[in-house]
Amino acid sequence: MYGHLDRLGAPPARKPAPSSEHAAAVRLLLPEGFGVEDIARRLEVPANVVRAVISGMRASGEIDAMFPRKGG
DSSP: OOHHHHHHOSOOOOOOOOOHHHHHHHHHHGGGTOOHHHHHHHHTSOHHHHHHHHHHHHHHTHHHHHSOOSOO
16 A cells, blocks of 8 residues: 555755754854855755744844935
């Protein structure tokens, strides 16, 4: 019944999810002017983890508070 699963092999590895440590490090490095790739390299994580943290920060309004828009 499940013979077809044997041919598929192991499921693909899951991408690492951002941890609270990743989020804290991104919050420290982002205002210093580091880009996504630089932060990912420093934290030794895939860039998508850093992008996920930044996306969450943008959704919660942290990015706007960190980098206020001029004018307006």
